[in-house]
Amino acid sequence: MTAGVETHRAIETVWRMESARLIAGLTRLVRDVGQAEELAQDALVIALEQWPRDGVPDNPGAWLMATAKHRAIDQLRRRTNHERKLQEIGRDHSDRLDPDWDDDLDDQIGDDLLRLIFMACHPILSTEARVALTLRLLGGLATDEIARAFLVPEPTVAQRIVRAKRTLAEKQVPFELPPPADLSERLASVLEVIYLVYNEGYAATAGDDWMRPTLCTEALRLGRILAGLAPTEPEVHGLVALMEIQASRTAARTDADGNPVLLLDQDRSTWDRLLIRRGLEALTKAEELGGLLGPYTLQAAIAACHARAATPEDTDWERIATLYQILAQISPSPIVELNRAVAVGMASGPAAGLERLDKLMDERVLQGYHLLPAVRGDLLAKLGRADEARVEFERAAELTRNARERAIFLARASELTA
Amino acid sequence: MRYLVLLRGTNPPTPPPAELMEGIMKLGEEATKAGALLDTAGLQPSVNGARVALTGGQLSVTDGPFTEAKELISYAIYEVRSKEEAVEWANRFVKLHRDLWEGWEGEADVLKIFGPEDFAGPPA
Numbered sequence: 001m002t003a004g005v006e007t008h009r010a011i012e013t014v015w016r017m018e019s020a021r022l023i024a025g026l027t028r029l030v031r032d033v034g035q036a037e038e039l040a041q042d043a044l045v046i047a048l049e050q051w052p053r054d055g056v057p058d059n060p061g062a063w064l065m066a067t068a069k070h071r072a073i074d075q076l077r078r079r080t081n082h083e084r085k086l087q088e089i090g091r092d093h094s095d096r097l098d099p100d101w102d103d104d105l106d107d108q109i110g111d112d113l114l115r116l117i118f119m120a121c122h123p124i125l126s127t128e129a130r131v132a133l134t135l136r137l138l139g140g141l142a143t144d145e146i147a148r149a150f151l152v153p154e155p156t157v158a159q160r161i162v163r164a165k166r167t168l169a170e171k172q173v174p175f176e177l178p179p180p181a182d183l184s185e186r187l188a189s190v191l192e193v194i195y196l197v198y199n200e201g202y203a204a205t206a207g208d209d210w211m212r213p214t215l216c217t218e219a220l221r222l223g224r225i226l227a228g229l230a231p232t233e234p235e236v237h238g239l240v241a242l243m244e245i246q247a248s249r250t251a252a253r254t255d256a257d258g259n260p261v262l263l264l265d266q267d268r269s270t271w272d273r274l275l276i277r278r279g280l281e282a283l284t285k286a287e288e289l290g291g292l293l294g295p296y297t298l299q300a301a302i303a304a305c306h307a308r309a310a311t312p313e314d315t316d317w318e319r320i321a322t323l324y325q326i327l328a329q330i331s332p333s334p335i336v337e338l339n340r341a342v343a344v345g346m347a348s349g350p351a352a353g354l355e356r357l358d359k360l361m362d363e364r365v366l367q368g369y370h371l372l373p374a375v376r377g378d379l380l381a382k383l384g385r386a387d388e389a390r391v392e393f394e395r396a397a398e399l400t401r402n403a404r405e406r407a408i409f410l411a412r413a414s415e416l417t418a
Numbered sequence: 419m420r421y422l423v424l425l426r427g428t429n430p431p432t433p434p435p436a437e438l439m440e441g442i443m444k445l446g447e448e449a450t451k452a453g454a455l456l457d458t459a460g461l462q463p464s465v466n467g468a469r470v471a472l473t474g475g476q477l478s479v480t481d482g483p484f485t486e487a488k489e490l491i492s493y494a495i496y497e498v499r500s501k502e503e504a505v506e507w508a509n510r511f512v513k514l515h516r517d518l519w520e521g522w523e524g525e526a527d528v529l530k531i532f533g534p535e536d537f538a539g540p541p542a
Contacts, residue, residue, distance in 0.1 A: 228451030
């Protein structure tokens with residue numbers, strides 16, 4: 001590898017590691033996230049010119065920040081001069097050229113990143129725009145990477161990002177943390193974006209485009225950063241715990257042929273103990289912070305019940321059923337009720353599970369949802385009602401859009417015929 | 419993708435300066451907050467360990483110390499997006515030793531841990 005290529009790799013790496021902090025710090029300076037991103041990229045271009053010649057500096061992040069900051073101040077001066085020439089002296093720009101910047105900028109990095117996260121996830125933007133902007137500004141992902149991960153054309157993503165930045169500027173969304181009264185609502189939007197990114201990657205299996213699994217890693221990274229920035233928010237730790245524990249099962253979720261393996265059939269020896277430990281630690285933090293458990297912490301607590309059990313038989317199903325009951329109260333949904341029915345079926349027997357499940361049969365959102373007949377089929381099979389169970393599995397096979405799942409349901413249906 | 423970084427070195431006769439320990443703590447905190455550092459720990463000298471070996475069909479267990487030019491000092495597991503990123507974290511760690519502990523010499527091995535990405539199909 002030539003020195004030039006190596007330097008370029010080093011620069012790319014530094015960009016991935018430092019761009020979010022750079023953009024966050026610069027947004028604080030120029031109050032415009034689009035301009036901040038441009039300044040950060042300008043600094044990167046200067047690095048591309050200078051580093052191959054002079055070598056990569058010892059502290060590349062600080063170098064980039066100093067370079068970008070100088071350009072920002074130059075630009076502001078030029079603009080101020082220009083405006084002065086246009087006899088707009090009446091408008092006071094002194095607050096925008098505060099000499100204290102240099103001193104406090106570096107101390108504020110953590111807060112700046114947090115502000116940037118809240119800005120990128122502002123409810124004024126559409127969900128798609130929030131996701132794209134977050135991955136771009138905080139993940140340092142290129143537009144084509146985001147496009148590939150979400151299976152949309154690159155111009156669409158580019159448009160979303162451009163429009164999102166314009167909206168933030170036009171609506172003058174301030175670069176600040178939301179007021180305490182709005183904090184939990186706004187935090188919910190941030191957590192939602194991160195979990196959306198995670199699920200987009202998690203739903204993909206190993207055989208898919210490699211960009212999608214990396215979305216999981218990216219979401220986890222964003223979650224961990226957020227936990228470092230907002231350590232007193234229990235739901236942040238709850239979401240991180242949920243993602244760590246779910247990620248611990250990655251290797252076990254598909255078999256050698258790429259077929260999905262259901263949770264209870266997974267080879268638990270391939271679960272990642274390091275991620276489980278990290279997940280359980282994050283869950284403990286969330287629980288210790290007290291207050292009412294939020295939906296992410298509750299889901300993490302449920303995931304933890306599975307993670308703690310050495311075998312499926314060891315699973316504390318009663319605890320899971322209780323946790324679903326609480327989850328159903330704070331964040332009611334037919335899906336939660338469906339899962340609750342499964343847990344009740346395991347804790348108190350298939351008859352009790354079926355009783356809960358049959359209350360859901362008329363739920364509109366669940367019509368056409370393949371897991372409803374699948375679960376019902378499973379409970380009926382356990383009760384020895386083979387003929388009814390077979391009909392349910394056949395219906396589940398009909399409803400699923402996933403070919404591999406269909407094969408599993410049909411296999412179960414044919415077992416019942418025998 | 420995940421990397422294991424093994425730090426191996428020869429400690430000078432002087433004890434590690436407090437600034438170094440502080441620097442290591444700060445770097446560890448930074449890497450944790452960046453979502454990159456998953457796990458790290460210091461390793462005791464091999465005198466407190468053992469080696470299990472299989473040679474010519476014979477299993478043997480030998481208590482430490484083993485004669486090594488350099489002692490394993492610590493390990494760290496990073497979750498990063500490229501090898502270069504893992505190397506950069508390891509670099510920062512070794513630089514701290516250069517800057518804060520006169521006479522220290524050592525090396526950090528950056529080893530890729532097999533992950534799901536190693537079994538995925540080629541990029542579409």
